[in-house]
Amino acid sequence: MNINKILVRIIALLLFFPILFMVFLSLSGAWPWPFLMPKSISLRGYLYVFNPSTKILKILINSILLSLIVTFITIAISLPAANALAFYDFKGKNIIKVLLFLPLIVPMIAVTMGIHLIFIRLGIVNTYLGVILIHVIPGIPYGVKILLNVFELKGNKIELQAKILGASTWQVLRYITIPIIMPTLVVAGSVIYIISFTQYFITFLIGGGKIITYSIILFPFAESGDRTILSALSVIFVISVLAIIYLSEKLVKKIYKNYI
Amino acid sequence: MNKKYKLIFPYLLLLPVLLFIFGIFIFGIVNIFLQSFGYFPAVGLKLFSLRYYKEILKDPNFFYSLKFSLYISFISSLLSVILGVLLAYLFLSTYLNDKAKFYNIYKISVIVPHTIAAFLVFTIFSQSGFLSRIFFRLGFINNMVEFYPMTFDTKGIGVILAYVWKGAPFITLITYDILKKLSDTYSKVALNLGANNFQVFWYILFPLVLPTISLGFIILFTFSFGAYEIPYLLGPSKPKALPVLAYIYYKSVNLKDRPYSMVINVFIILFSLVLAFLYILLNKIIKKHGIDR
Numbered sequence: 001m002n003i004n005k006i007l008v009r010i011i012a013l014l015l016f017f018p019i020l021f022m023v024f025l026s027l028s029g030a031w032p033w034p035f036l037m038p039k040s041i042s043l044r045g046y047l048y049v050f051n052p053s054t055k056i057l058k059i060l061i062n063s064i065l066l067s068l069i070v071t072f073i074t075i076a077i078s079l080p081a082a083n084a085l086a087f088y089d090f091k092g093k094n095i096i097k098v099l100l101f102l103p104l105i106v107p108m109i110a111v112t113m114g115i116h117l118i119f120i121r122l123g124i125v126n127t128y129l130g131v132i133l134i135h136v137i138p139g140i141p142y143g144v145k146i147l148l149n150v151f152e153l154k155g156n157k158i159e160l161q162a163k164i165l166g167a168s169t170w171q172v173l174r175y176i177t178i179p180i181i182m183p184t185l186v187v188a189g190s191v192i193y194i195i196s197f198t199q200y201f202i203t204f205l206i207g208g209g210k211i212i213t214y215s216i217i218l219f220p221f222a223e224s225g226d227r228t229i230l231s232a233l234s235v236i237f238v239i240s241v242l243a244i245i246y247l248s249e250k251l252v253k254k255i256y257k258n259y260i
Numbered sequence: 261m262n263k264k265y266k267l268i269f270p271y272l273l274l275l276p277v278l279l280f281i282f283g284i285f286i287f288g289i290v291n292i293f294l295q296s297f298g299y300f301p302a303v304g305l306k307l308f309s310l311r312y313y314k315e316i317l318k319d320p321n322f323f324y325s326l327k328f329s330l331y332i333s334f335i336s337s338l339l340s341v342i343l344g345v346l347l348a349y350l351f352l353s354t355y356l357n358d359k360a361k362f363y364n365i366y367k368i369s370v371i372v373p374h375t376i377a378a379f380l381v382f383t384i385f386s387q388s389g390f391l392s393r394i395f396f397r398l399g400f401i402n403n404m405v406e407f408y409p410m411t412f413d414t415k416g417i418g419v420i421l422a423y424v425w426k427g428a429p430f431i432t433l434i435t436y437d438i439l440k441k442l443s444d445t446y447s448k449v450a451l452n453l454g455a456n457n458f459q460v461f462w463y464i465l466f467p468l469v470l471p472t473i474s475l476g477f478i479i480l481f482t483f484s485f486g487a488y489e490i491p492y493l494l495g496p497s498k499p500k501a502l503p504v505l506a507y508i509y510y511k512s513v514n515l516k517d518r519p520y521s522m523v524i525n526v527f528i529i530l531f532s533l534v535l536a537f538l539y540i541l542l543n544k545i546i547k548k549h550g551i552d553r
Binding site for chain 2 (some may be wrong): 005014016022025033034083090105108112113114115133135140234237
């Protein structure tokens, strides 16, 4: 038993060490080989991130908004789909289930190279619209699967009762279904948000260098870059994602505290 | 509501999501196939031919890349699954995860993008990295060139490390809750009958959670098989991973090279689909033998 506890701590620590190292690196000045400690502490990385002339904060806010829009669209189309799969029997149900699951399996890189030309013809490359549309795809399997699980678990008895008592479809959705599944919606939303916010290649291809997201600016630094600045950028990245997830949980709890 | 409306109602609910799936996802795949056969009217290629397949299949570089990609994805997904399930099992047997929220830190790598994962592996495992500095201090090496190259190496060690760092917590995340639920139901009975912790895990919990584990393996495998950032940033210049090779043909100034890229994409997609098919088959076998929940 004791060995297990030691092992757990070692593995958890090993997995966490790179993050710790990243924070440390973001605050370091010159740090040549073979020193185990940097020669100086420096805020250079963070000064770069927060310097208005680099526009990094503006890009961060734009990316957050972009990924939030992607999340809302993905949830909005996954919710009715999961509902149909959970509560209705119809022809082609199994095929549709497989289809909605496929973006998890078929690499988005290939799909994006395939659709690129069509997006060019439609004039939606280098636009937010194009990037949002392509970002929705990898989130669909997660959105549908997570919501389908909760629908299958909780059933639709309360909804049916409300309908018998004369509630409209919209009222049922607004006052019963959504409040009940809200915690799951937040989980699904968080997953979809993270998937969108971390996309590099598909944003790069469809955005054509015109639509710059936070994940896009990381890449050149990783290619040839300044370790201190990249670490500072990474720290801000992780904090921003954790903050969005935390805030959305808080917000939902506040709005729906009377329901749950 | 009349009967006809009721009949089409589920399809109406599915319509928005299917528009995205068919309009972008399926349409994208169809275009890849069309272009791989040389149908690319935008640059005047209008004849279907197997020419591009023949030429790619004659190119030894393609096979080096295919082998490298399969090897990287298989090893990294396998190690992720082993480490991830081990961690879930350890959390389960020590209850540490429930007692202390602190242990949730292991999850952070899941939200880190691949670009940052590649960078962190570089700063720790490269010849000028943190590990080589420790080895120098310990007197194992005298200069950084003596440190075994783990980045840009043909064995892909750096690439595998980056994928395992991202993949293992993902596996723990998707298996832990299910393991816990199953454990509450079955473990006490087995423990009462004299099984030890390991036996409970290996003979009861593991077979029950196998469908989830295999799904996790397939998600990790197909993802790493078709991802660009990590092999581009950490991999060797030869052989290149398949997606890196595909993009090189894709961005070629000569648009007539495009079909070569699409042939490579077809192979990426086919390998992914074969794996998904094996997963469905495996699940059917598991169900048949009655060890499903």
